Amino acid sequence: MPTDPVATAATSADTLLFDFDGPICNVFAGVPAPGVARELTRLVTSKDEAAGRKAAETDDPIEVLRIADAADVMLGQEVERALTAAEIRAVAVAGPPTPGSVDALRAAAETGRNVAVVSNNSGECVAAFLDRHGLRKYVVEIVGRPADQLHQMKPEPYPLLQAASLLDVDISTCVLVGDSVTDIQAAHAAGADVIGYANKPHKHEAFAASGASAITDHMQAVADALIGEQNA
Structure with a gap:
């Protein structure tokens, strides 16, 4: 053994x-995570200002998603779709x-x-x-x-x-x-x-x-x- x-x-x-x-x-080597988090935060803020303020405190896209989902399930679903699109873009340029x-x-x-x-x-x-x-x-x-x-x-x-x-x-x-x-x-x-x-x-x-x-x-x-x- x-x-x-x-x-x-x-x-x-x-x-x-x-x-x-x-x-x-x-994943985010070519499309930096903080930029994706800001993109998602803008979406959250447009629907829920309080959740948006909380999301602005993190640069982690997954954490922004958690915040959105905790605020409202439907908002979480919308942010999830946006994050999925961003991830697909990101892995295309993530390198080896x-x-x-x-x-x-x-x-x-x-x-x-x-x-x-x-x-x-x-x-x-x-x-x-x-x-x-x-x-x-x-x-x-x-x-x-x-x-x-x-x-x-x-x-x-x-x-x-x-x-x-x-x-x-x-x-x-x-x-x-x-x-x-x-x-x-x-x-x-x-x-x-x-x-x-x-x-x-x-x-x-x-x-x-x-x-x-x-x-x-x-x-x-x-x-x-x-x-x-x-x-x-």
């Missing part, structure tokens, strides 16, 4: 669930996949594991990016943002449980690779294992405090663990 925590978590799982923004793609992610997806599929993407980004933008980079063949299921149930976005466990249901696997046999505390919270709530991808230095401490099973700075570590098992 491997003694490295990343290798232990990755190779003990029958199913790998990957968050999208971070582990696979830097996260280093190591292609190897990780390929290794997971080639070792006979189920692979799914579970994301608070829209399923449409995930599919567009995977197709653009020839990665769709490695991914069995995509569970994107639940557009009609926005309250079920991570850190709620719904996306992970939905992926497990679609794959017909027990969630306890899954490991999620995610780059946020909400990913870790969602995995714990669902009953899955979780590898924290610390793509920023401050995330190490946050992930450790949140109880991540393993933490890595590089997606290649996930790939190497699976490739190592394959070559053993």
Whole structure:
């Protein structure tokens, strides 16, 4: 059995669930997130000034969406559609996949594991990016943002449980690779294992405090663990 925590978590799982923004793609690399957040905030403000003032305090498009949905479900739906359109534009110019992610997806599929993407980004933008980079063949299921149930976005466990249901696997046999505390919270709530991808230095401490099973700075570590098992 491997003694490295990343290798232990990755190779003990029958199913790998990957968050999208971070582990696979830097979604807003070409279309910066603060600009998208401002665009969405203008939409929110035009319908609800109080929610717009609150939305103006964040530069995170997903957080603007949460604020809109909390203020009014119909407004949340309108903002969700606008965000989906912005995400699709963004992934077209986001650049290449996260280093190591292609190897990780390929290794997971080639070792006979189920692979799914579970994301608070829209399923449409995930599919567009995977197709653009020839990665769709490695991914069995995509569970994107639940557009009609926005309250079920991570850190709620719904996306992970939905992926497990679609794959017909027990969630306890899954490991999620995610780059946020909400990913870790969602995995714990669902009953899955979780590898924290610390793509920023401050995330190490946050992930450790949140109880991540393993933490890595590089997606290649996930790939190497699976490739190592394959070559053993």
